Structures are given as structure tokens and as C-alpha cells.
Amino acid sequence: MTGVRTQPKARAIADSVHRRIVDRIWRPGDQIPHEAELAVEFGASRATVNKAMQLLADQGLIERRRKAGTRVAINPAVRATLSIPVVREQVEANGQDYHHVVLERIEAIPPREVLDRMGAGDARMVRLQTLHLADDLPFAFEDRWVNPGGAAGLAEADFTGISVNEWLVRYFPYSRGLLEVGSESASPRDARILRVDAGTSLLVLHRTTWNGDVPITDVRVAHAPGYRMRTAF
Amino acid sequence: MTGVRTQPKARAIADSVHRRIVDRIWRPGDQIPHEAELAVEFGASRATVNKAMQLLADQGLIERRRKAGTRVAINPAVRATLSIPVVREQVEANGQDYHHVVLERIEAIPPREVLDRMGAGDARMVRLQTLHLADDLPFAFEDRWVNPGGAAGLAEADFTGISVNEWLVRYFPYSRGLLEVGSESASPRDARILRVDAGTSLLVLHRTTWNGDVPITDVRVAHAPGYRMRTAF
DNA sequence: GAGTGGTCTAGACCACGCT
DNA sequence: GCGTGGTCTAGACCACTCG
Numbered sequence: 261m262t263g264v265r266t267q268p269k270a271r272a273i274a275d276s277v278h279r280r281i282v283d284r285i286w287r288p289g290d291q292i293p294h295e296a297e298l299a300v301e302f303g304a305s306r307a308t309v310n311k312a313m314q315l316l317a318d319q320g321l322i323e324r325r326r327k328a329g330t331r332v333a334i335n336p337a338v339r340a341t342l343s344i345p346v347v348r349e350q351v352e353a354n355g356q357d358y359h360h361v362v363l364e365r366i367e368a369i370p371p372r373e374v375l376d377r378m379g380a381g382d383a384r385m386v387r388l389q390t391l392h393l394a395d396d397l398p399f400a401f402e403d404r405w406v407n408p409g410g411a412a413g414l415a416e417a418d419f420t421g422i423s424v425n426e427w428l429v430r431y432f433p434y435s436r437g438l439l440e441v442g443s444e445s446a447s448p449r450d451a452r453i454l455r456v457d458a459g460t461s462l463l464v465l466h467r468t469t470w471n472g473d474v475p476i477t478d479v480r481v482a483h484a485p486g487y488r489m490r491t492a493f
Numbered sequence: 494m495t496g497v498r499t500q501p502k503a504r505a506i507a508d509s510v511h512r513r514i515v516d517r518i519w520r521p522g523d524q525i526p527h528e529a530e531l532a533v534e535f536g537a538s539r540a541t542v543n544k545a546m547q548l549l550a551d552q553g554l555i556e557r558r559r560k561a562g563t564r565v566a567i568n569p570a571v572r573a574t575l576s577i578p579v580v581r582e583q584v585e586a587n588g589q590d591y592h593h594v595v596l597e598r599i600e601a602i603p604p605r606e607v608l609d610r611m612g613a614g615d616a617r618m619v620r621l622q623t624l625h626l627a628d629d630l631p632f633a634f635e636d637r638w639v640n641p642g643g644a645a646g647l648a649e650a651d652f653t654g655i656s657v658n659e660w661l662v663r664y665f666p667y668s669r670g671l672l673e674v675g676s677e678s679a680s681p682r683d684a685r686i687l688r689v690d691a692g693t694s695l696l697v698l699h700r701t702t703w704n705g706d707v708p709i710t711d712v713r714v715a716h717a718p719g720y721r722m723r724t725a726f
Numbered sequence: 727g728a729g730t731g732g733t734c735t736a737g738a739c740c741a742c743g744c745t
Numbered sequence: 746g747c748g749t750g751g752t753c754t755a756g757a758c759c760a761c762t763c764g
Contacts, residue, residue: 537735558742560743
């Protein structure tokens with residue numbers, strides 16, 4: 261035997277239980293043994309078994325309730341974690357050259373829709389439109405509103421060397437956010453900027469972040485055709 | 494004071510550290526105190542501090558390495574967990590009536606592309622096309638290949654009362670899967686089935702699941718216009 | 727009321743990876 | 746080498762919720 265990396269015990273237990281469910285030894289809706297019992301079976305402490313079971317519960321594979329015990333989930337939802345890095349890193353991870361262009365930078369009161377999403381009253385904010393390019397081809401068009409009250413130094417910041425995207429992520433960690441993923445037909449503006457035909461189908465990400473109750477930014481990112489988000493689960 | 498739910502200590506510690514990062518007391522790239530030190534500061538055991546820090550590391554907010562210690566992440570990626578329930582539950586959660594129609598059920602050898610994704614050699618599989626409806630309006634069009642070798646009882650199963658989607662999820666837990674989210678223009682077939690114009694922009698989810706190395710199913714779900722995936726992070 | 731999971735502690739040993 | 750995080754244990758108390 262060579263190179264068999266030892267696996268944490270909790271992980272091994274989780275895998276064992278997972279396998280029993282997959283192998284239909286324990287079927288959806290079935291109750292499975294309680295932690296103390298599993299601890300004895302696997303020769304582990306209850307804490308370790310608990311950690312293992314929480315892993316499975318986080319995946320949605322089992323459902324746990326005090327007193328009622330643990331059951332195999334009936335209709336487990338697919339739970340997949342999307343990781344969305346800064347655009348520059350996405351491009352570079354693809355082996356392409358990245359650069360970006362600031363198309364517009366103005367100060368104004370955002371449209372109702374944006375204010376509503378941010379939960380803000382009428383307030384002047386900064387609108388920054390950026391085109392991200394990969395090997396000089398349009399990769400994503402970003403249309404962003406930033407609350408100056410949530411990002412000190414915004415007015416003085418220079419976004420030629422670093423994109424707003426990266427500047428915000430790096431200097432203004434948020435405490436919570438919302439993400440919407442949808443599909444939209446390219447508007448004439450999208451089309452012109454991304455250099456595609458109007459009406460082309462685009463993957464659009466919409467993201468809003470807050471620091472406590474203070475809105476930081478609201479951004480719509482329209483990706484060039486062909487872009488897909490991928491994740492394993 | 495009323496109704497202030499007690500919070501797990503690990504969570505409270507994680508929130509405190511999160512706040513210090515958000516408040517720029519600890520900035521991106523900074524090293525933060527090691528676990529033993531935090532344990533003393535928060536009056537907790539090291540195990541509890543470890544749990545708290547793992548929560549933050551899972552969110553991508555901090556990066557931890559043995560010996561090197563813990564640092565605030567420089568360009569933290571947005572990490573959001575998507576939960577994708579069975580289609581019926583999505584529709585019903587929306588307060589709408591659900592039903593589905595099986596459009597086609599044949600046995601054949603899938604196209605190269607599908608076989609490649611599943612990592613399967615030439616093998617006969619079952620193709621099931623299903624239209625999911627919400628209040629009698631098209632909600633999603635599902636085009637699925639199922640490996641009979643991975644789903645015993647498939648040939649005998651009746652999908653009028655329960656959709657393949659739900660049948661598989663309920664009776665055949667997978668061990669791993671891949672998810673791709675993209676945007677596509679409605680093909681003539683998509684358009685006819687979803688009752689939209691050809692070329693309409695559709696959100697398309699592509700999912701493949703395995704049980705160990707045995708492919709179970711490969712499915713493309715095209716959603717009716719307007720559908721969005723939402724998640725908080 | 728009582729059984730089950732949720733959480734915490736103090737202590738321990740180990741694996742990794744800087745230096 | 747050696748400091749730091751990764752993991753495990755045995756024991757304990759608590760919170761929730763089912764019956």
C-alpha cells in the first residue's frame with residue numbers, strides 16, 4: 261500500500277453513513293441509530309460522530325431533530341456551493357490575459373429598483389460601469405452602484421489599475437449579501453458593449469452586499485455568451 | 494430584555510472576528526492571533542475557537558495554514574450555497590399548483606456529449622423528457638438520460654404520479670455530482686414546449702450525478718423566462 | 727418527563743510546513 | 746526544529762421537542 265492518505269475519522273464515518281444510504285441499507289425516511297450507538301459501532305467519541313453527522317446534515321442528506329432523532333431525508337435538495345472569485349482571477353485561472361476598462365463613472369440617485377434592493381432611501385451614489393476583458397475580448401459587463409457612505413475613499417480611488425470589483429472586495433468586506441442568477445436577452449447597450457447581437461442570451465448575476473444595515477454595493481454582471489458557472493457537489 | 498435567543502459560543506466568536514474584519518481592525522492580508530490566544534481572550538476552549546474559525550474559513554473570509562497561522566483573505570471569493578429542491582417543491586413553495594407531463598420516454602444510446610459527461614461507454618439508457626407546469630403554465634422543461642444500471646426498477650416505474658426528478662431523488666441518492674449553470678437561447682423545441690418564441694433567453698441547469706463511478710443520470714433543465722435562482726450569503 | 731442532538735471543556739497527540 | 750492548526754476523546758450540561 262502506498263500513498264493512502266489517512267482520512268479524518270469524522271470524514272470516514274460520514275462516508276460510511278453516506279454509503280449505507282446510497283446502498284439503500286438506510287432508505288429515505290428511515291430513522292438511523294442515534295449518536296451514542298454510532299459512536300460505539302465506529303469506536304469513536306460522540307463528538308466525532310456528531311461532527312460527521314453535521315457534515316451530512318449540511319449537505320441535506322439527513323435531517324436531525326432533538327428527541328426525534330435522525331432520519332434520511334426524503335427529497336434531499338441538491339446543495340452546491342458556488343464560488344465566485346474576483347473577475348480578474350476568473351480570467352487568469354483560464355490562462356487568459358485580463359484587463360478592464362471603466363466606461364462610466366458618475367454620481368446620481370439610483371433608480372427605484374436599485375434603492376429598493378439595497379434598502380436605502382433616496383441617496384446619491386456612484387455608478388461605475390466596467391468592461392472586463394479576457395485576451396482583449398469582452399468577458400463581462402459590470403454595472404455597479406456603490407454607496408459612498410459604505411466605502412470610504414471611493415471618491416479619491418483610481419480604478420484604472422484595479423477594478424472597482426477588486427477594490428471593494430479587498431478593502432470592504434461585507435457582512436451579508438444576496439445573489440440572484442438569471443438569464444436575460446442582451447439589451448442594445450449590453451450588445452454594443454459585449455460586441456454581440458442584441459437579444460443574445462446572457463447569464464446575468466445580480467449581487468447586493470451590506471455591512472450590517474449599511475448598503476455597500478449593488479451590481480449586475482452580464483457575462484459574454486458561453487460563460488458557465490460550474491461546481492461539484 | 495426579552496426574547497434574546499442565546500447564541501452558540503462558537504458562533505458568537507465567529508461573529509466577533511467577522512466584525513473586526515469588517516471594521517478593518519484586522520485588514521486583508523493581516524495575520525490574526527492564533528487559536529490559543531483567542532481562546533484566552535474569549536474565555537473559551539481552543540476547540541470552540543477552532544470551530545468558530547473553521548466557519549469563517551469555510552466562508553472564505555480567512556485563510557489558515559499550519560505554522561503560518563491565520564490571515565484575513567485578500568480577495569475573498571463570494572461563496573454562496575445554492576439549494577435546488579425537487580421541481581414540485583419549488584413550484585408549491587411559490588403557492589402554485591404543480592403538475593407534470595411526460596413528453597417522451599424512449600431507450601437509446603445517448604449522444605457522445607452526454608456519454609462523455611457521464612464518463613460512460615456506449616450504453617443504452619432511458620431518455621425521459623418532462624414538462625413541469627405551475628398553475629398550468631410551463632415552468633421548466635427537463636430532458637434527462639437515466640442509466641438503468643444505476644436505477645433499479647426504472648423500466649417498471651410509472652412516472653405519471655411522480656416525476657422522474659422526484660423518483661430519482663427519493664430512491665437513488667447519489668454520492669457526487671456536477672452542476673453547470675448557463676444561459677441559452679431557446680431552441681425551436683424548447684420554444685414549442687415552453688410556449689415562448691425561439692431565441693428567448695433561458696436559464697439552463699445541467700446536472701450529472703454518480704453513485705461512486707456508476708453514472709445515474711444526466712439532466713438539462715431549461716426554465717421558463719423570468720426564473721431566477723436566489724440565495725443569501 | 728425523558729430521549730436525542732447541540733454544545734462546550736480540558737487535555738492530548740499529530741501533521742503540516744515555515745524557517 | 747518547532748509553532749500552528751487539525752483532530753480526537755471523555756465527560757458534562759443543556760435545549761429542544763416528542764409522546
